[in-house]
Amino acid sequence: QSVLTQPPSASGTPGQxxxxxxxxxxxxxxxxxxxxxxxxxxxxxxxxxxxNNQRPSxxxxxxxxxxxxxxxxxxxxxxxxxxxxxxxxxxxxxxxNGYVFGTGTKVTVL
Amino acid sequence: QVQLQQSGPGLVKPxxxxxxxxxxxxxxxxxxxxxxxxxxxxxxxxxEWLGRxxxxxxxxxxxxxxxxxxxxxxxxxxxxQFSLQLNxxxxxxxxxxxxxxxxxxxxxxxxxMVTVSS
Numbered sequence: 590q591s592v593l594t595q596p597p598s599a600s601g602t603p604g605q606x607x608x609x610x611x612x613x614x615x616x617x618x619x620x621x622x623x624x625x626x627x628x629x630x631x632x633x634x635x636x637x638x639x640x641n642n643q644r645p646s647x648x649x650x651x652x653x654x655x656x657x658x659x660x661x662x663x664x665x666x667x668x669x670x671x672x673x674x675x676x677x678x679x680x681x682x683x684x685x686n687g688y689v690f691g692t693g694t695k696v697t698v699l
Numbered sequence: 700q701v702q703l704q705q706s707g708p709g710l711v712k713p714x715x716x717x718x719x720x721x722x723x724x725x726x727x728x729x730x731x732x733x734x735x736x737x738x739x740x741x742x743x744x745x746x747e748w749l750g751r752x753x754x755x756x757x758x759x760x761x762x763x764x765x766x767x768x769x770x771x772x773x774x775x776x777x778x779x780q781f782s783l784q785l786n787x788x789x790x791x792x793x794x795x796x797x798x799x800x801x802x803x804x805x806x807x808x809x810x811x812m813v814t815v816s817s
Contacts, residue, residue, distance in 0.1 A: 591745045624803040633797055633807035634746070645805060677746055681802070687763045688736075688802060690746035 592617060593678050593691035600697040601668045609694045611661040611678035617689055621681040623661040625654055628675045628693075637676070638663060665696070673698045701725040703798050703808040711792075711815050717785040720775075721798030721808055728774045728781055729754045734801035737772060737783045740810075741794035752781055753801070788815045 594612040601607040611623065622641050626634035636645055638654035641661065651672075653664045661680075665672055678691035707719035719737075726733055734753035740746050750762035752772045762770050771784045785792060793815045798808040 591747075626804075633810050634804070635807075636803055636805040639803040639805070679746075679803075685764055686761065687750075688748040690748070692745055 591692040592682060592685070592689035593680065595676075595678060595691040595694045597692070598695045598697065600699055601665075602699045603668055603670065605668045606664060606666045607668055607672075607696060608665075609663045609676055609678075609696070611663070611691045613659050613661075613680060613689075615659060616684040617659075617680040617682040618656065618661055619659040620683055623654065623656050624679045625652075625661075625663045626677045626679065628677065630674075634677060668698055670698050672696060701800060701806045703800065703806055705796070705798055705808040705811050707796075707811055707813075709812055709814060711788055711813060712817050713789055713815055714787055717783070717788050717792060717796075717813055717815070719783045719796055719798075719811055719813070720780055721782070722778070722780040724779075726800070728779050729776050731755060732801075735772075735774070735781045736799045736802070736804065738797045738799055738804070739794040740797070743791070744794065747794075749783070749785075790815050 625638035627637045628634045641656040642654045651667045655662050676694045682689045702724045704722045711717045736751040737749040750772045752760045769786045774781045795810045795812050797810050800806040
């Protein structure tokens with residue numbers, strides 16, 4: 590039972606910009622940093638964004654993250670076919686004393 | 700480069716104990732700046748953090764509230780690995796189990812599909 594809420598799906602045509610939201614509360618996103626993960630079918634999640642807006646080495650700059658209050662967003666600009674995957678947000682929750690994940694968003698490239 | 704290799708059975712009977720191991724290469728389970736986590740994923744629960752162990756002059760373990768009464772995560776310094784034990788499993792514990800390194804979890808194991816069924 591995920592604590593962070595994401596839209597179940599998002600889509601766009603190649604080259605478009607897609608944005609995914611992640612809604613939380615004061616005990617998680619409101620007071621801690623947010624990370625984003627990309628999961629391709631049959632594989633483990635891959636870290637895409639950490640500390641709200643930082644990209645690990647090797648992640649294209651088409652991916653960007655932001656945070657405001659108790660919500661965060663992941664933007665994919667210049668959408669490509671290989672971006673078709675599931676995306677999850679995550680943060681530490683001070684009330685639960687544990688890490689919590691988002692419900693996940695499936696991105697489809699039309 | 701840190702790599703995590705999981706091992707353990709894919710089928711566990713209800714009420715029994717689920718046991719998985721995560722072998723670490725490229726880092727030390729006893730590192731004072733590392734941390735080692737277990738995460739699972741199922742259609743009903745999504746991604747769920749289960750717990751972690753880490754060494755900061757002594758060993759610590761933290762567990763998710765949802766499994767706190769049934770879980771144990773332990774380091775094995777002689778084999779440079781860490782393990783997950785989940786007791787009294789039910790079909791609701793059926794999931795893909797992953798080990799991962801310290802938050803923000805930039806290194807993951809390959810995943811182990813564990814089915815709880817008689």
